[in-house]
Each structure stands twice: as C-alpha cells, then as structure tokens.
Amino acid sequence: MSTPPHHPLPPFGSVVSCHICGAIPAVHTVVRGHQGLVVTLRFLTEEGAFCRTCGTATYRRMTSDTLWQGWWGLLSVFAAPVTMLMNIGARSRIRSLPHPVGNLRPQLAPGRRVLARPPALAIMTVLVLALGSLVVPGLIPDTRPTFTAGDCVRNNAEWPEQDLEEVGCSSPEAEFWISAGDKCWGQDWLLYLDYSAENKPLCAHPMSK
Numbered sequence: 001m002s003t004p005p006h007h008p009l010p011p012f013g014s015v016v017s018c019h020i021c022g023a024i025p026a027v028h029t030v031v032r033g034h035q036g037l038v039v040t041l042r043f044l045t046e047e048g049a050f051c052r053t054c055g056t057a058t059y060r061r062m063t064s065d066t067l068w069q070g071w072w073g074l075l076s077v078f079a080a081p082v083t084m085l086m087n088i089g090a091r092s093r094i095r096s097l098p099h100p101v102g103n104l105r106p107q108l109a110p111g112r113r114v115l116a117r118p119p120a121l122a123i124m125t126v127l128v129l130a131l132g133s134l135v136v137p138g139l140i141p142d143t144r145p146t147f148t149a150g151d152c153v154r155n156n157a158e159w160p161e162q163d164l165e166e167v168g169c170s171s172p173e174a175e176f177w178i179s180a181g182d183k184c185w186g187q188d189w190l191l192y193l194d195y196s197a198e199n200k201p202l203c204a205h206p207m208s209k
C-alpha cells in the first residue's frame with residue numbers, strides 16, 4: 001500500500017475520514033443549498049467530513065440545484081445568492097485537500113463544473129438574451145427618414161415634436177415643404193438634423209393654404 005501524500009493536519013487534531021466514502025484526508029464542513037418554493041423556502045445543508053472528491057461532488061450538486069430551484073420565492077431571490085456565497089468557504093476548504101486515498105465505499109462522481117451544467121447554462125443564456133435586448137436596439141440603424149430641399153412632408157406629431165413623413169408635394173396630406181436651413185424664416189420649423197440627408201440644416205415651410 002502506498003503512503004498517503006502529505007496533507008495538512010485536520011483541524012481537530014485527529015484524522016477524519018470522508019463520511020461518504022471513508023477516504024482520507026477529509027475536512028469537516030457544511031455545504032448549503034436553497035430551494036425557494038413561492039410561499040415557503042427550504043435551507044438545505046449537508047454537514048460532515050468530506051474528502052476532496054465527495055466534497056466537490058456535493059458542492060457542485062447543491063450549488064447547481066440552488067441555481068434552478070433557488071429563485072422561486074420573494075425571499076429566495078436574496079437567499080439563493082447568499083447561500084452560494086456561503087458555499088465559497090466550504091468549496092475552498094474542500095479544494096485545498098489533496099487527492100483522497102483509501103476509500104472504503106464508492107466515491108461520489110464530481111461530474112461537470114457548476115458553470116458547465118444546464119442550470120448555469122440556462123441562466124447565462126437568459127442573461128445574454130436580456131443583455132442583447134438592451135444592446136441590439138442601439139445597434140439597429142435609425143430608421144428615421146431623411147429629406148432634401150424640395151421634399152414635402154407631414155408631421156405626425158405636434159410641433160415642436162417632429163415625426164415627419166415624406167408625402168407627395170401635390171398630395172392633400174402635404175403640410176410643409178423642405179428648404180435649406182439658411183432660408184428659414186417666419187413660421188418655419190428647423191428640422192432635427194438627423195432628418196437631413198446631407199447633414200445640413202433644413203427648414204419645414206408651411207404649404208400655402
């Protein structure tokens with residue numbers, strides 16, 4: 001039998017073995033989970049001595065479960081992240097252990113990292129979509145029409161608001177004709193600059209009635 005690799009002394013001064021598989025070294029810790037159930041909530045704990053393998057498996061399972069079971073109540077929105085924060089200590093204690101040896105019973109399978117499991121992937125997908133819905137409209141080019149001198153428009157808003165739409169100059173809907181900005185006078189309205197196809201000031205001049 002090979003000698004176990006060097007490992008830090010357990011905190012109790014005696015060798016503790018994993019309560020799941022019996023391997024050493026192990027560390028005594030509490031792994032937490034949370035379930036929010038709309039009207040009730042459950043705080044889950046698994047306490048005991050964990051070897052690195054079984055502890056990692058327990059941490060990953062409870063954290064991942066919290067990620068999809070933890071949010072379904074008003075208080076749980078706060079309890080779930082606090083639970084996961086509290087697990088950071090347990091996780092680092094478990095991860096600081098060397099590889100376990102001498103297990104008497106089967107060890108738990110650590111499985112995939114929390115971030116590679118469906119609950120975390122689903123949450124990240126939702127976050128990406130939410131972020132995308134904020135960012136993408138800013139990337140879509142402005143669909144505001146542009147005009148040049150001589151065009152005729154109507155305003156679908158109340159001046160000084162401008163929601164201009166091009167209409168045929170002979171159409172009864174035509175309210176204003178567009179002229180260059182340096183010819184603005186009287187009751188003309190200066191157009192928002194982004195209505196200008198050439199980025200020059202334009203005026204809306206009332207059609208003669």
Ligand SMILES: [Zn+2]
Pocket residue numbers: 018019020021022023050051052053054055100103107108
């Ligand atoms: Zn174990």
